[in-house]
Amino acid sequence: MFDAETTKPVTDTAKHLPADHPPLPKRRIGILVGNLGTPDNYDYWSMRRYLNEFLSDRRVIDYSPWIWQPLLQAVILTKRPFSSGAAYKSIWNHDKGESPLMTITKAQTEKIRAALTERYGDEVTVDFCMRYGNPSTKSKVQELTAQGCRQILFFPLYPQYAGATTATAIDEFFRSLLDEKWQPTVRTVPAYFDRPAYIEALAQSVERAYAELDERPDVLVASYHGVPKRYLMEGDPYHCQCQKTSRLLRERLGWPETEIVTTFQSRFGPEEWLKPYTVEEVARLAETGKKKIAVIAPAFSADCIETLEEINEEIRESFEEAGGESFTYIPCLNDDDAHIAALVEAIEDNLVGWVTPAA
Known part of the structure; x- marks a missing residue:
């Protein structure tokens, strides 16, 4: 195995560190898949927080904030949380206390993780984030870097590229790197609409x-x-x-x-x-x-x-x-095996040069 950034063999550096050096986790590659997002619940305030974050995104609504924000805060966010909350309640996964998007994204991530672990062993770690709501992109970037991910592949789960979906997800991913003392090397997976x-x-x-x-x-x-x-x-x-x-x-x-x-x-x-x-x-x-x-x-x-x-x-x-x-x-492809295989294939294509399959 080689260090993808230096092409030198990876060695155990811990034995060369001074006694007072903070511990270093094993070096890994992170795969972070991102979806649109979901409110934490369908009550008024959960919906208002989610809609405010979503509808304040200039990639989504690009009108001047001087015009848009008064309308959003004074009119739209006083009424829409009720109607949107009722819509979410009608489809909510009440058994798990979460939206179907959250349930499905978790299932997708688990299957992607299993497939990549089988291929690469513990060289990779897989997680997911949401552009709006929780888990936030920033929180997951922090977790991956804390786990030793010196390279992160970010995969927005939008088959077709759009500024209001793919681009804003990537924007948020890169914003999340601003607070990292040691920024990882990063790549993003392009739209897969024609794969x-x-x-x-x-x-x-x-x-x-x-x-x-x-x-x-x-x-x-x-x-x-x-x-x-x-x-x-x-x-x-x-x-x-x-x-x-x-x-x-x-x-x-x-x-x-x-x-x-x-x-x-x-x-x-x-x-x-x-x-x-x-x-x-x-x-x-x-x-x-x-x-x-x-x-x-x-x-x-x-x-x-x-x-x-x-x-x-x-x-x-x-x-x-x-x-x-x-x-x-x-139904959408969700965690269908053929869909997961397509996503894993796209990930592997974009991991070339970073990691090789486990023996």
Whole structure:
């Protein structure tokens, strides 16, 4: 084994330290996976803290703080915690006292850890953080460095890159290094929207879902989280990467173009967002005779409020009120083995030069 920073053989340095030197943990490589975040609970104040952190992020809402913050603090955060809290309560994992996103991210991390430990032994340590809420990115960076991680690979769990998701997660990761006396060497995993293993995992989830249905859906709606159209015009690649994911999925399934529709959900505020809007498009499909649809959410690595509540309730309701008859939601990839294999493959590709498999 070699030191990835010096290419010299790693030796036991402890015996060369003076007696009063602080102890040094064994040198490791940290893998930190990051997801969006979750409130600690669905009560008013938990929701307000979470929404305040989220909606104060200039990557998410880039309006002038002089205009936005008075509106956020005086109007939005007095009302929205109640409605958002009710939505979270409807999907909450009451047995574990946490949101489904937290439950799923923990399961994903455990499986990733098991796979990497089997391959690299105790040379690596794996943990997760949230961009908003707990566990914070900063707390996990501190834990990893305290455990001896002189290199950290940060992996934002967003298949498609967007400034409002991937970039803000990376921003927070680098901000977390500011207080480290001895900063680790770091890398970030790029968006994996077109990696064959990810597309294969998506395709398998569609095939499994369709195999369980009595009747084949007329259309598969690939619903991605929306962003303002202005972001696309300003250079954000998210829209293009979503379109490519849908195309690659369709090509892997061997379907004609008419059987997959790409849409965007979760619009917020008055300006135009990426279109078509999912809630409107499913109604249009029903009105034009597409009475059986399935919906998949390829932009989400784990089921969360936007899939379990928005898709399964609001979007489903829009389809059925417009005359739709059969609505099937295909769950996110979550901790499915094919998904975990795709994530592990991306991690291993980005660990090259840092660590070699255990003998």
